[in-house]
Amino acid sequence: GEAELGPYRHFMQKEIFEQPRAVGDTLQDIDAIMPELFGDGAHAVFRAIDRVLILACGTSYYAGLTARYWIESLAGIPVDVEIASEYRYRTSVPDPRTLVVTISQSGETADTLAALKHARSLGMEHTLTICNVATSAMVRECKLAFITRAGVEIGVASTKAFTTQLTALYLLTLALAQTRGRLDAAAEEQAIKSLRHLPAAVSAVLALEPQIIAWAERFASKENALFLGRGMHYPIALEGALKLKEISYIHAEAYPAGELKHGPLALVTDAMPVITIAPHDELLEKLKSNMQEVRARGGELYVFADADSQIASAEGMHVIRMPEHYGRLSPILHTVPLQLLAYHTACARGTDVDKPRNLAKSVTVE
Numbered sequence: 235g236e237a238e239l240g241p242y243r244h245f246m247q248k249e250i251f252e253q254p255r256a257v258g259d260t261l262q263d264i265d266a267i268m269p270e271l272f273g274d275g276a277h278a279v280f281r282a283i284d285r286v287l288i289l290a291c292g293t294s295y296y297a298g299l300t301a302r303y304w305i306e307s308l309a310g311i312p313v314d315v316e317i318a319s320e321y322r323y324r325t326s327v328p329d330p331r332t333l334v335v336t337i338s339q340s341g342e343t344a345d346t347l348a349a350l351k352h353a354r355s356l357g358m359e360h361t362l363t364i365c366n367v368a369t370s371a372m373v374r375e376c377k378l379a380f381i382t383r384a385g386v387e388i389g390v391a392s393t394k395a396f397t398t399q400l401t402a403l404y405l406l407t408l409a410l411a412q413t414r415g416r417l418d419a420a421a422e423e424q425a426i427k428s429l430r431h432l433p434a435a436v437s438a439v440l441a442l443e444p445q446i447i448a449w450a451e452r453f454a455s456k457e458n459a460l461f462l463g464r465g466m467h468y469p470i471a472l473e474g475a476l477k478l479k480e481i482s483y484i485h486a487e488a489y490p491a492g493e494l495k496h497g498p499l500a501l502v503t504d505a506m507p508v509i510t511i512a513p514h515d516e517l518l519e520k521l522k523s524n525m526q527e528v529r530a531r532g533g534e535l536y537v538f539a540d541a542d543s544q545i546a547s548a549e550g551m552h553v554i555r556m557p558e559h560y561g562r563l564s565p566i567l568h569t570v571p572l573q574l575l576a577y578h579t580a581c582a583r584g585t586d587v588d589k590p591r592n593l594a595k596s597v598t599v600e
């Protein structure tokens with residue numbers, strides 16, 4: 235009802251703006267990193283594994299793809315991420331020393347539950363879920379669990395569930411790193427400090443909404459869009475493209491920018507907006523040359539840059555500057571403007587934002 239929506243037009247918009255609260259609640263008052271954040275016995279489990287297998291669908295799968303960058307670089311543990319509906323029907327090579335991690339907002343997605351059972355049937359007993367519903371089947375079925383505190387998510391297109399999943403997965407990364415002796419007290423303190431600042435950092439990004447509305451008005455007439463990211467921002471580009479598809483019905487694809495020349499560059503014309511995630515990181519210079527390839531073909535670039543990215547607005551190059559550079563947690567912040575862009579583009583096209591055609595909030599059948 236209208237009372238619940240408050241000043242917002244749709245639940246999706248309300249849920250986007252709830253993210254500082256949702257992320258803050260998910261962090262609760264965590265003042266130390268420890269395996270027990272994931273349940274009793276987590277320490278023994280984390281010591282008993284030497285690989286991670288992440289299983290999920292949809293937006294939750296993209297959270298898993300992001301976590302792979304974190305877990306491999308910080309904890310030094312090899313990670314596979316699989317789409318649940320593919321994994322369950324694929325002949326794979328099981329390893330009992332695997333931590334099987336399911337990610338699910340609802341905890342009821344049939345494919346993810348079936349993939350979990352499949353992994354167990356292959357002898358993998360170390361199971362953990364990152365889930366938003368404490369009473370769900372997924373939480374019952376997994377040995378370990380971390381409950382995100384996004385609160386009830388009503389919009390079919392997932393927003394606050396995703397950023398809280400990422401927050402939980404970063405905590406998991408830190409806990410795994412710690413059990414490997416890869417997180418000393420100083421690094422732990424630093425990580426907690428930047429996690430604590432996340433809600434305020436997300437709020438600062440939300441303040442970019444007016445600039446994003448101006449972009450969305452131009453996007454509304456497009457039929458195609460391309461999203462580019464590199465490294466840990468590639469999964470965020472995938473999520474940005476998914477959001478745009480789901481609610482605005484604009485065809486969107488995401489590519490890791492280095493792969494442009496192997497195909498999608500053929501699609502680039504002045505009718506193709508190219509949304510680029512361009513934080514100031516070690517891949518920025520490479521990314522800038524990918525952007526030049528787009529410009530040379532008349533593609534219009536819409537760039538989310540940092541203060542330090544040194545990318546200026548110019549002909550065919552539109553830039554929104556993110557308030558701060560956020561190191562490894564930057565994927566969480568870069569998600570937010572892409573949610574807003576999809577949302578306002580959908581509003582401009584007049585679609586049913588909270589209930590997009592053909593989609594369900596929770597897919598409990600195969």
Ligand code: G6P
Pocket residue numbers: 291292293294337338339340341342343346390391392593594595596597
């Ligand atoms: C549906 C929803 C998506 C969600 C996916 C996985 O497709 O529309 O927003 O990401 O299911 O759902 P889960 O509850 O398992 O995260």
